[in-house]
Amino acid sequence: MNKTLSIKLGIIALLVIGLLIPLLMIGGLISERQSLRDSVVEDIGQSSSHAQQISGPILVVPYRKTERVWKTQDGRTFQETRVRTSHLAFLPETFVLDADANTELRARGIYEARLYHANSHVSGQFKVPANWGIKDDLDDYRFETPFIAVGISDIRGIQNGLQLQLNGQTLDFAAGSGVDWLGGGVRASVPGLDSQNEMRLDYAFDLKLQGTGQLHVLPVGRSSNVNLSANWPHPGFIGNYLPTSREITDKGFNAHWQTSFFSTNMEDALERCVTTDQCTDFQSRRFGVNFVDPVDQYLKSERAIKYALLFIALTFAGFFLFEVLRNLSVHPIQYALVGVALALFYLLLLSLSEHLGFALAYGLSASGCVALIGFYLCHVLHSRARGMGFGAGLAVLYAMLYGLLSAEDYALLMGALLLFALLGVFMVLTRRLDWYRAGQGVAA
Structure with a gap:
């Protein structure tokens, strides 16, 4: 060359x-x-509501337990009494969620964020063992009023007055989940429960929820069934579990999830969360949908x-x-x-x-x-x-x-x-x- x-x-x-x-x-x-x-999408979410996660319902029973400990000091042996405050938590036997979501665009300048409005109906049943499943001496326990807690990651997105239907009763929800490991949410006090015998509690409530971008669900039931439909034709299914069936058309999608305790191991994750405050594993066992824009x-x-x-x-x-x-x-x-x-x-x-x-x-x-x-x-x-x-x-x-x-x-x-x-x-x-x-x- x-x-x-x-x-x-x-x-x-x-x-x-x-x-x-x-x-x-x-x-x-x-x-x-x-x-x-x-950052603009984050600001829009900050002004309305962020991505949402529904965690619950969970039956929570606060209690005070008297504990007696033998101690030895200066050659003397004596008994010391102290009171420990904690709570029991029960996952539902069945958990059914039916949700229908509509999406809309919110713009700020040339940037847009996709919001959704999900109309959900949650129902199922709790199966609670006699004496709250405690095998110890019940005289050492002082139980407070139980409540049903529902974790909602951003309660600003709640768009209706929440009422709980429980065994034919109508109970009002209050703000706050009542337990730190659920984060934000709502709770409904359930007075007058007969804990001496095994109980079955049928529950149901309607939830209208607004969020931005993503919707997550925690499958808390021993048997969980979630049906989600929306008018968005480009869903991204996310989380630890994919839908067992789905149908996607140019007008929207329908998706169905079905899980059990055998696949989620939620009871062990909840026990670690309550006893050791290690709740990351419990909160991460979720699934959901991402309302993604295919033309990014x-x-x-x-x-x-x-x-x-x-x-x-x-x-x-x-x-x-x-x-x-x-x-x-x-x-x-x-x-x-x-x-x-x-x-x-x-x-x-x-x-x-x-x-x-x-x-x-x-x-x-x-x-x-x-x-x-x-x-x-x-x-x-x-x-x-x-x-x-x-x-x-x-x-x-x-x-x-x-x-x-x-x-x-x-x-x-x-x-x-x-x-x-x-x-x-x-x-x-x-x-x-x-x-x-x-x-x-x-x-x-």
Whole structure:
């Protein structure tokens, strides 16, 4: 390979490396705008209500236990009496939740957050053992009024007056779950329970709940059944348990979860929570739905810019082919101008997608860059046909890039096949080229 061509290749390599600077700056801008969007969504949630988690109902029985401890001091043995305050907690035998959610957009400036309004009906049954399941001397215990607690992560989202139906009685809920390990929520006192015999308590209540982004449910029942439907056609199912069945259409979705204590082990997790205050395991055994927006322009812009260096390298490779095959001379400044135009495509894509949506922004940005570069190359390559042909090839590359961004599951496969095909085209076009004599007319 002659010296001139080697110098030209070195300059092209330096240009490609130099273009990393604006690409990194644009990538940082994408992250900055995404963080700004997230902070605005957080502010909207702060003004209305955050993502919600429903934990309960749980039957809580506060008690005071008198404990007698023998101690020895100064050679004397005596008995010391102290009172310990704690509570018992019972999970329901059955837990059924039926919820129907409607979503809406709340905007602040150019940013939007998706809120939901879930109308839920919760029902089931508690099965409580005689004497609260205590095998010790009952004379040491002083039980206070039991209550049924429901954990709701952000009680600002409650949109109705809550009333508990319990064995035919109507009981009012009060604010606060009454126990630290449930966090925020509501509770309803249940006086007059006959604890000497085994009890069955049928419960039911309606809950209208507003939240932002996600809705979680803790499957507290020995047998739990949750049915959730919404008018949102792009649900993301999250948590430790996927739906046992689901149906998704362009008008919304229906999902059903079914769990048991065998799969959740909630009793052991609750016991550790009550006795040792280690409640992370209990609170994390949840499932739910994420009301995600499938067209996240920032995520797709971030994915697009990962292909930017490859895009620029392929374009420069096309220039280089014109130089060696057509014995043309393209100045490094002309390489640089086309490279900057390719980099600015991602800035246009980011700025337009915040206002027009990703698909339309991509089409307008790609069309503008193809038109500008095609017009410029008609003069650089001294031929309108060559310039328009190169612009058409660039348009095909943009179309392929959009296909890669849209086909998330097959992006790696499609990208590998594309690179292999382009390498094959390059090898076929240069199969008879004498690289030792190539580029004699190329100026560095």
